Amino acid sequence: MPSTFRRDWITRPIFRLAAHALPRLSDTEREAIEAGDVWWDADLFTGNPDWNKLLTFAPARLSAEERQFLDGPAEELCRMVNEWKIGWQLHDLPPEVWDFLKAKKFFAMIIPKAYGGLGFSAYAHSEVIRKLSSCSITTAVTAMVPNSLGPGELLIKFGTEAQRNYWLPRLARGEEIPCFGLTSPEAGSDAASMIDTGVVCRGTYEGREVLGIRLNWHKRYITLGPIATVLGLAFKLRDPDHLIGNRDDIGITLALVPTHLPGISIGRRHLPALLVFQNGPNWGHDVFIPMDNVIGGVEQAGKGWKMLMSALAAGRGISLPSLSAAGAAFCANVTGAYARIREQFHVPIAKFEAIQERLGRIAATAYLLDAARRMTCAALDEGHHPAVVTAIMKEQATERLRVAVADAMDVHGGKAIIEGPLNYLGSLYRGVPIAITVEGANIVTRALIQFGQGAIRSHPYLLKEMQALEEADRARGLDAFDRAFWGHVGHSLANMLRAWGRAWTGGLFAPAPGAGAATKYYRQLSRHAAAFALAVDLSLLTLGGALKRKEMISARFGDILSELYLSSAALKRWNDEGRQADDFALLAWCMEASFATIETRFDELLANFPNRPVAWVLRFFIQPLGPRRRGPSDRITDKCAELITTPSAARDRLTVDLFHPAETEGENGIALLERAFAMTAAVQPIRDRMHEARVRDIDQALKQRTTTADEAQRLKAAAEAVAAAIAVNDFAPEELTGRGAAKQGDEPSQATSPAASPSISEPTPPDQVPYPPAAAE
Ligand SMILES: Cc1cc2nc3c(=O)[nH]c(=O)nc-3n(C[C@H](O)[C@H](O)[C@H](O)COP(=O)(O)OP(=O)(O)OC[C@H]3O[C@@H](n4cnc5c(N)ncnc54)[C@H](O)[C@@H]3O)c2cc1C
DSSP: OHHHHOOOOOHHHHHHHHHHHSSOOOOHHHHHHHSSOOOOHHHEEEEHHHHHHHHHSSOOOOOHHHHHHIIIIIIIHHHHHHHHHIIIISOOHHHHHHHHHHHGGGSSSOGGGGGGEEEEEEEHHHHHHHHHHHHHHHHHHHHHHSTTHHHHHHHHOOOOOOHHHHHHHHHHHTOOOOOOOOOOOOSSSSGGOOOEEEEEEEEEEEEEEEEEEEEEEEEEEEETGGGGEEEEEEEEEEEETSSSSSSSSSEEEEEETTTTTTTEOOOOOOOOGOOSSEEEEEEEEEEEEGGGBTTGGGGGTTOOOHHHHHHHHHTTTTTTHHHHHHHHHHHHHOOOOOOOHEEEEEEEEGGHHHHHHHHHHHHHHHHHHHHHHHHHHHHHHHHBHHHHHHHHHHHHHHHHHHHHHHHHHHTTTTTHHHHHOEEEEEEEHHHHHHHHHHSSSHHHHIIIIIIIHHHHHHHSHHHHHHHTTTTSSSSOOOOHHHHHHHHHHHHHHHHHHHHHHHHTTTTTTSOOOOOOHHHHHHHHHHHHHHHHHHHHHHHHHHGGGGGTHHHHHHHHHHHHHHHHHHHHHHHHHHHHOOGGGGGGHHHHHHHHHHHHHHHHHHHHHHHOOOOOHHHHHHHHHHHHHHHOOOSOOOOHHHHHHHHHHHHOOOHHHHHOOOOOOOTTTSHHHHHHHHHHHHHHHHHHHHHHHHHHHOOOOOOHHHHSSSSHHHHHHHHHHHHHHHHHOOOEOOOOHHHHHSTTTGOEEEEEEOOOOOTTTTEEOOOOGGGSEEEEEOOOO
């Protein structure tokens, strides 16, 4: 029991004051905050993260069955799809791919085995999406949706037994194709403001008169909508005749709507960024469904927002982060290879420092995103649903993918811009804004969710204080507030000392586990975590509820929290993978970039903090000398670039389990590139010898006996492979206007019939390809 003197004479007036100062939550905010739980984010908010807890947390692993699926059906599916053909010829997945997706239960990865699904772990689910993303974005998005936010997950979590028994086996067998309709023209990011309605009434359903709901809606952007057989629908339910209770407005409700019912218009398609996964609007006019179709039954009517938020808490951490991690690793794979084989000014472009700058960033991004993906999946598999962490993952992964793809495009130059079957980057590039917009558009996620919700949810005391303030029994509320408030004060004072001590000593003595060369990074993170915790408390104290409107301040806090999370993941990956010396440059790049961002954001926060005296005090405690870190050095960047431009175990670790098409798989740009890369690397010692002998031409080298006949042959074969890999497509004019479409065969092929099929620009004959000086200049 708290001391009554402290409670009555000190806490009580603060209790009254705090009731006005602390942010008030709307119902939808409260439901979002109460959904999910906290995990490593809560440790970061303490200002003193327990590194041993992080390092001993078991890394995610695949079961034998999951591994078989990844190497079996997932690999087979990748071999069946051709993104070019899907996008530009069929405008859909081919029927045999749809059948395969259903038959092999790609749509049922999250459905428990008891209902006929695959019952995969979050990590296995993520691995499958990652693999599919590395071969076809259209296929990956198609497989992603039924496994993320949608009827499946909602039924598993909230469905009645009858609903689960009926729907889940049908979804698992692919007899039903689901979609989920939340977004409407008026309500995008502010989805809770939807004007789609349901009215409780009696009506006739399948010949019986039953209690049900009359629905009217207009949704748009709905993935799988045009082909869905069952629509998970979010709407606002009203009960004017009080048929299910005594309230008029029941609130946001979720129901399953079979799409064949009268009054439904479905089937028209959007074309999202020219990608052709099924997506479109749908409408319902006076559609009647029985009350049994409300997910969770009548007791769950009005609880739709909470259900959505809790389903999103996990889903947001898997789908788009997996696609993004795949995208970044894919960029590392192809861009490293391309920079190695593409030569300009008689030198592989990988040797130019300005290219290395981009290559280094791509490589480190691939390392970081996969580290964070694995760590987050491990947490999900341990049963956590950390809503703040998954919001960080969604926003950060997709934003970093945007940078990685842009870097990859720039390094490829025209090769990535010219569309055709030889272009392996175009659809990923077009898909990035989609990943950024869906499941919570990134600007909102960064400015409102990561820190806005994190400060309340992951903070050790704030939520307890807020709950105490809202307690109906004032005496109980005061007791609870007294405990939380004084705990908070102690926490703030401890962090003030920590932050000051760690900042003024440059983090030299901050806590760190014994982690070899990486120990210094833990120290810096401990230092920044303490500074973050102190800055959070002073912001809450001085800005209170106004912090919600200070989106630029909140977004910077969100960035710092994100950096702390992602860097923790990078450190954990390095540790879990056995502290690979060759990967250390990647870790160093991630950590240095992270420290630079953290310090810059702190500096910006202090410069823009509305309460100036508090900003000065805070600067004294956390950043007395201003931002000092400048990001990764050129030497580290160079090492990271080198790592993806040379075949090695480290390169393989970065690109593990991506899809690698076989050379035989038609005109496949990636297969051609990987072949050229391997051959170029293999002939490097011969080229080094030629370089030393100052011979450029193969025939001359042969004449001078710098190379053997066999070596000359291998050099020519490598040059041919490079010429094929750098080729791009061109088209007969009538193909592009559609007039020649009927003449086209199914298989886009090389320039065998230039008038009728896409062709590749005439490659430079191999013996005219100048044999440049050796790569190692
Ligand atoms: C290809 C695709 C597939 C989709 N699939 C589905 C689906 O299957 N089911 C479904 O229900 N929905 C789906 N969506 C909808 C998606 O979730 C919404 O697009 C998203 O919620 C954003 O809504 P909006 O596009 O209307 O943007 P708006 O809400 O109009 O936002 C525009 C911009 O304003 C920003 N913004 C909004 N409010 C704030 C604020 N308070 N502070 C700062 N910035 C703010 C946003 O971040 C965004 O940058 C899909 C969308 C796309 C494009």
